Amino acid sequence: MSGKILIVDELATNRIVLKVKLSSAYYDVLQAKTGADALRIIAAECPDLILASAKLTDFEGPTFIKAVRKLETTAKTPVVLILPSVKAEDRIAALSAGADDVLCNPLDETFLLARLRSLLRQGNIDKDLRIHAGTAHALGFAEVQGHFQRNGRVALVSRKQNKAMALFSALSASGQHAFVALNAESAVGLAEGTDVPDVFILGIDSEDVDDGLRLLAELKAARRTRNCPIIAILEPSSRSLAATVLDMGANDVMCGVEDLKELLLRLSNQMHHKHMADQMRDQLQLGLNAAVIDPLTGVHNRRYALPFLKRLIDTLDHETETFAVMVADLDHFKNINDTYGHAAGDQVLKGVASQLRASLREDDMLARIGGEEFLIVTPNSTRAQARQTASRLCRIIQRTPISVPGRMDPIGITISIGVTMAVPGAGCLAPTVESLLDQADRALYGSKAHxxxxxTVCALSAA
Amino acid sequence: MSGKILIVDELATNRIVLKVKLSSAYYDVLQAKTGADALRIIAAECPDLILASAKLTDFEGPTFIKAVRKLETTAKTPVVLILPSVKAEDRIAALSAGADDVLCNPLDETFLLARLRSLLRQGNIDKDLRIHAGTAHALGFAEVQGHFQRNGRVALVSRKQNKAMALFSALSASGQHAFVALNAESAVGLAEGTDVPDVFILGIDSEDVDDGLRLLAELKAARRTRNCPIIAILEPSSRSLAATVLDMGANDVMCGVEDLKELLLRLSNQMHHKHMADQMRDQLQLGLNAAVIDPLTGVHNRRYALPFLKRLIDTLDHETETFAVMVADLDHFKNINDTYGHAAGDQVLKGVASQLRASLREDDMLARIGGEEFLIVTPNSTRAQARQTASRLCRIIQRTPISVPGRMDPIGITISIGVTMAVPGAGCLAPTVESLLDQADRALYGSKAHxxxxxTVCALSAA
Incomplete structure (x- = not known):
């Protein structure tokens, strides 16, 4: 099935007509006679979309939508309300209550199906994002917040400059959002470094439809704008084009702007949607980062460090290319934990990690690979450079005592470092992750013993 | 800019004509006269797409494509070859060499721009996936393998049954892929549990264009098919429709099937693409999982466990709802490491984790939160049930010695457990992550002391 749609209408004839239309478009159809019935079915069946008459025996349309939005399972399910009239104030009431769209009887079948496809397509993209963001949430990152209205940046794009400017002035006067008027070139060709708008309002003129559709396709294809929702505004005479515009990827469409409030509500819907999706994409990245970062110190973890070292070994091929592997261990760290407590010990580990990170080059890899043990890998280093770097790190740590909460005097700490060099070699001479770590560990014991x-630089390593 | 396109053509006039077309569509345009020039520019500038004449002074078209594919930075960059003729064999040679599409001079500007948008849109989706999959790769998961050809499942969908069956027979005879012929209903309405095809071949009849376009939009919107590439096959007379079909989301389009080999090559391209994208999506999930899993034992890690506990506390609201928090610690684990070595110690930790996991309910949470310390949270448990569960875990671990490599006799091990109960409470009586872990730890010390x-079940906790 391509989606499960719940029809809510008190009249059996209306339900049957809709069911025939939707079934012939391969949807699974559920039916409810009253709002109360609908809420029961929604809780049990989790439909992908709800198509409800605005005239229910037990609910006003807007009240019904608010009730649906309160159910946890369907808080984000698209709801389309079918109005008996074309009155702008009814549309506005329904959109204010949280409807994703409003349609008027009699329904235009082609447009209805395109609108459902468009909402379901968007819903499916969101579902994927939510699954991924869910993992991030499981890690304790803040849950995506979707409850408050936020202003954002909106770009108006149109060929008809006089019409666009009138709309631009009216929208700007609303006090919501920041509006900017762009021509086609500056919309699609947004220079690097320019702020990308959150939402596009795209005016498509009846005299220049092909051009408008091309611009829509370009916005949906370009890297910097493809995640921005687009509201297409057609002329009232171009109603037949609305279905095509949705199927080409517009997120919402209006045929003429009868009441500016309606456009502002549709804009808020898309803005809300965009912010939720942006937050979910950010959480996805946070979740992925969490896999490679040590949560205490913020430097890489062992899980990242060993494959990194492996890759670096695999790319070693020129005779002249060498890199250094260092293991740094805090001296007498157990004493700090025993004397000042674990919280102070953690603070010292964080302080040392941040000193080390600040003292290394950007290409150098720093990871915490054990309780008080750090791994440092410095690509493109000679033995002399590596020894110099390691000595510098020892001096910096020694010179920078670390402040801990609840103690006046910062705690002094030192580190010991073992260094080995990775040089290209064939067969049993080729370095491995294990051999390099083992050599660096032995060198570290040397430093501890001295x-x-x-x-201490490992004598075994060549170069 | 909406994309950076490199034009490769030995004739300045051709380059200028193309540059004007592409610049007016807001692309950044780079130019090269020869294949060698092009390869230098590609390495330095990483264009988003390459549009090359098949007649270069220094390269045959297919050889040029192979050279581009060898460069690491552009191995996956779309390449479109412009042929001087409409000969099927030239198209086949270019596609075999790895071209993403071939166009014939004179170029149809509308189609050219739609084709570029389609390839760039696809390229942008891939780039996002690759960035995420890259993190997974950084974790040491196998890199996405794109070098070998794989067969897959292909669905043919068409209204014209006789034509479709002829194509179906011919394709099936190719010995590549598994083909299935579907009508529109079974294509879009794929039942749950049915294998979803990898690629769709969608026949659009000139007599029934609206129906074909609707089916295309439905396949792109439906949850189970929206990630499947679609090759649209139009009738030779419908060439003007090709641009629309691409802008509506088709991944490739052909006007008639002159030579079956060409369709099979385009099919392989899409199949390859689909497998790469599937692998990248899998890696994304692996990367996310890695953030919450302890790599040694495969159970959850501390990073997952503490937010989990926090969420469970936050949802405690009924008087009757209680859950248990247990800390389990391996007894004398240091002896095992000292006597048998770290590898054996790791094996014992893995064995204990797997015994614990197998002995708990699916809803129970098990995490390794320290070297030899596990956290167990059992939702909806009474104190009596928790004590019973913990005692069962002790018995199971004691009765199941663990085999380690290099030793004939498995190693016997026991665990000590501290248990506390979380019960709803207000103000300073409300449980916190810290208070529960602290109580369970104290109970654990009791078990160690006894x-x-x-x-040991903590006496402090109520219920």
Whole structure:
């Protein structure tokens, strides 16, 4: 099935007519006679979309939508309300209550089906995003907040400059959002570094339809604008074009702007949608980052570090290319935990990690690979450079005592470092993750044995 | 800019004509006269798409494409070859070499621009997926493999049954892929549990264009088919429709099937694309999972466990609702490491984790929160049930010694468990993550003090 749609209408004839239309478009159809019936079915069946008459025996249309929005399972399910009249004030009431769209009887079948496809397509994209964002939420990142209205940036794009300017002035006077008027070139060709609008309002003139559709396709294809919702505004005479515009990827469509309030409500809907999707995309990235970051110190973790080292070894091929592998261990760290407590110990680990990170080059890799043990990999280093870097790190840590909460004096700490060099080699001479870590570990023992706060470079490694 | 396109053509006039067309569609245009020039520019500038004449002074078209595919940065960049003739064999040679599409001179500007938009749109989706999959790769998951040809499932959908069946027989005889012929209803209304095809071939009849376009929009909107590439086959007389079909989301389009080989090559292209995208989506999920899983034992990690506990506390609201928090610690684990080595110790941790997981209910949460310490949270448990569960876990671990490589006899191990109950409470009586972990820890110390291999339930917790 391509989607499960719930029809809510008190008249059996209306339900039957709609059911025939939707079934012939391969949808699974559920039916409810009253709002109360509908809420029961929604809770049990989780439809993908709700198509409800605005005249129910037990609910006014807007009240019904608010009740649906309160159910946790369908808080984000698209709801389309079917109005008996074409009155702008009814449309506005329904949109204010949270309807995703309003249609008027008699229904235009082609447009109805295009509108349902468009809402279901959007719903499916959101569902995927929510599943991923869910993992991020499981990690304790803040849940996506969808409850408050936010202003955003809106671009008006149109060929007809006089019409566009009138709309631009009216919208700007609304006090909501920041509006900017763009011509086609500056909309699609947004320069790098320019703020990308959150939502596009795209005027399509009846005299220049092909041009308008091309611009729509371009906005949906271009890297920087493809995630921006588009509201297409057609002329009242171009109603037959509305279905095509939705199927080409517009998120909403209006034939003429009878009442500016309606456009502002549709704009708020899209703005809300855009902010939710942006937040979910951010959470996805946070979730992915969490897999490779040590939560205490914010540097990479062991899980990231070992494959990184493996990849670096795999790309070693020129004789002249060498890199250094260092293991740095805090000296007498157990004493700090025992003397000042675990919280202070954690603070010291964070402080050392941040000192090390600040003292390394951007290409150098720093990871916490054990309780008080850090791995440092410095690509394109000679043995002399590596020794110099390691000695510098020891000096910096020694010179920078770390403040901890609840103690006047910062705590002094030192580190010992073991260094080994990775050089190209064939067969049993080729370095491996294990051999490099083992050599660096032995060198580290050397530093510990020689009184700590010092650097030992492994004699085994060539170059 | 909406994309950076490299034009490769030895004739300045051709380059200028193309540059004007592309610039007016807001693309950034780069130019190269020869294949060698082009390869230099590609390496330096990483264009989003390459549009090359098949007649270069220094390269044959197919050879040029192979050279582009060898560059790491552009191995996946779309390449469109412009042929001087309409000969099927030239198209087939270019597609075999890895061209994403071939166009014939003179170029139809509307179609050219729609084709570029379609390839760039697809390229942008892939780029996003690759960035995410890249994090998974950084974690050491196998890199997406795109080098071998794979067969897959292909669905042919068409209204014209006789034509479709002829094509179906011919394709089936190719020995590649598994083909199935579907009518519109079974294509869009694919029942749950049915195998979804990898690629759709959609026949659009000139007599029934609206119906064909609607089916295309439905396949692109429906949850189960929206990630499947679609190759639209128009009748030779419907060439003007090709641009629309691409803008509506078709991934490739042919006007008539002159040579079956060409369709099979285009099919392989899309199949390849689909497999890459599927692998990248899988890696994205793996990357996200990695953030919440302890890599040694495969159970949840501390990062997942603490927010989980927090959420469970937040939803505690009925008097009758209680859950148990247990901390389980391996007894004398240090001895195992010291006696048998770290590898054996790791094996024991894995064995214990897997025994615990197998002995808990699906809703129970198990996480490794320290070296040899596990956290168990059992929702909807009474104190008596929790004590019973914990005692059962102790018995199971004691009775199941763990085999380790290099030792004949499996190693016996026991665990000690501390249990506390979370019950609803207000103000300072409300449980917190810290208070519950602290109580469970104290109970654990009780078990350790009472000879280990035993369970202590915290006396503080109510219920």
């Amino acid at each position: 009184g700590r706060n010092t650097v | 000879g280990r291999n035993t369970v």
